[in-house]
Amino acid sequence: MNPESNSEQNDDLRPEYDFSKGVRGKHYEAYRKGTNVVFLEPDVARFFKDSASVNRALRLLLQLAKEQAPTE
DSSP states (O other): OOGGGGSGGGOOSOTTOOOTTOOTTTTHHHHHHOOOOOOOOHHHHTTOOSHHHHHHHHHHHHHHHHHHSOOO
């Protein structure tokens, strides 16, 4: 490693960023399996405080949609 890279004058990391308790690869397996990030609009997010409540609502919506789908 270049000795200059450790000097304070080359350190562009802000002092308030503390990675001393960071864990390397903590989310690696989950990321490899794939992820689906969804951003809720603020008006919707007010009613859903966590992922579990969003999942319950979506499952209910799916169930209702299946019940209303025309059968052949």
